[in-house]
Amino acid sequence: MARKVQHALLTKAKNNKNDEFYTQLSDIESELQYYKSHFKDKVVFCNCDDPRISNFFNYFVSNFKELGLKKLITACYREQVRDLFNTEEYENGIFFEHTGSEGEKNKPSSTDIVYFKGDGDFRSAESIELLKQSDIVVTNPPFSLFREHVAQIVKYDKKFLVIGNINAITYKEIFKLIKENKAWLGINLGRGISGFIVPEHYELYGTEARIDSLGNRIISPNNCLWLTNLDTFKRHEDIALTKIYFRNEIEYLKYDNYDGINVNKTQDIPLDYKGFMGVPITFLHKFNPDQFEIIKFRKGDDEKDLSVNGKCPYFRILIKNKRIQTESQIHT
Numbered sequence: 555m556a557r558k559v560q561h562a563l564l565t566k567a568k569n570n571k572n573d574e575f576y577t578q579l580s581d582i583e584s585e586l587q588y589y590k591s592h593f594k595d596k597v598v599f600c601n602c603d604d605p606r607i608s609n610f611f612n613y614f615v616s617n618f619k620e621l622g623l624k625k626l627i628t629a630c631y632r633e634q635v636r637d638l639f640n641t642e643e644y645e646n647g648i649f650f651e652h653t654g655s656e657g658e659k660n661k662p663s664s665t666d667i668v669y670f671k672g673d674g675d676f677r678s679a680e681s682i683e684l685l686k687q688s689d690i691v692v693t694n695p696p697f698s699l700f701r702e703h704v705a706q707i708v709k710y711d712k713k714f715l716v717i718g719n720i721n722a723i724t725y726k727e728i729f730k731l732i733k734e735n736k737a738w739l740g741i742n743l744g745r746g747i748s749g750f751i752v753p754e755h756y757e758l759y760g761t762e763a764r765i766d767s768l769g770n771r772i773i774s775p776n777n778c779l780w781l782t783n784l785d786t787f788k789r790h791e792d793i794a795l796t797k798i799y800f801r802n803e804i805e806y807l808k809y810d811n812y813d814g815i816n817v818n819k820t821q822d823i824p825l826d827y828k829g830f831m832g833v834p835i836t837f838l839h840k841f842n843p844d845q846f847e848i849i850k851f852r853k854g855d856d857e858k859d860l861s862v863n864g865k866c867p868y869f870r871i872l873i874k875n876k877r878i879q880t881e882s883q884i885h886t
């Protein structure tokens with residue numbers, strides 16, 4: 555192989571490394587248990603999943619009746635140049651439709667599989683056609699295309715439950731959805747997602763890597779979340795607030811470039827402060843839109859990062875408490 559091509563493939567393989575993290579059934583089960591009521595009579599689309607290996611496919615086939623699903627469509631992408639060991643070009647993507655009818659197999663055989671004309675990219679016209687027929691997209695999309703993946707679902711006005719990196723919250727497009735209550739965090743996050751199956755050739759590193767009893771290579775990045783627009787009990791639970799601002803003003807410094815106070819931990823949000831407060835992004839995991847309003851992300855009035863006495867705390871989200879009702883509770 556020419557040196558230049560080899561270099562390009564190596565770079566591509568490196569960039570795509572995190573795209574080849576396969577989700578474990580146990581992590582899918584532990585999140586999906588909270589959404590069962592949303593699936594009745596719905597068409598689910600797993601648009602970044604090979605039905606022959608995907609645990610999303612396994613989950614929905616196994617729970618098809620219990621969830622009352624109408625149909626499951628599972629579609630998978632074939633990269634035109636997959637990796638260093640497989641340089642086959644122009645492979646097609648595939649998809650498989652499961653309707654739960656009598657005698658249907660739980661594993662697609664080669665004759666059940668339908669070939670796309672193209673590569674099965676979730677952005678391709680063929681895949682979008684399947685998206686249009688669907689109600690809910692559930693998958694772990696390639697990390698490098700997360701924004702585009704979510705944007706497309708929103709564009710077609712579909713429901714979704716997808717895995718992404720925690721940093722996704724800080725993407726402008728994703729934060730906007732969260733601020734506008736068009737998306738929110740799911741139940742499990744960080745260490746609550748136990749790890750991903752990685753390909754054979756993936757180098758295991760560090761203490762958070764292991765081989766499970768089935769011989770799968772698992773790594774636990776502990777930096778992932780579920781993002782969804784399916785309602786959950788969690789976003790209707792108030793954060794229990796115990797701290798008081800009145801007479802403890804010294805603990806809550808004001809921003810240099812915004813009329814608000816800095817709060818370093820979600821549990822330290824004072825229950826009596828009616829103005830703007832900057833909280834860490836982890837707040838979003840506990841966010842109840844009936845209790846708080848999200849105002850803005852990260853920037854002060856001067857559009858520079860929020861700062862306190864010249865120092866910038868790590869990304870802050872500006873929020874406001876909606877529940878302060880009586881004058882006696884308000885001391886600002």
Ligand SMILES: C[S@@+](CC[C@H](N)C(=O)[O-])C[C@H]1O[C@@H](n2cnc3c(N)ncnc32)[C@H](O)[C@@H]1O
Nearest residue numbers: 573574575576577602603631675676694695696
């Ligand atoms: C993070 S992995 C997760 C795989 C599977 N969804 C799961 O959770 O086990 C992302 C998958 O998306 C596939 N993929 C990469 N680019 C894609 C694209 N443009 N369209 C559809 N799938 C893509 C990758 O090949 C990979 O299998």
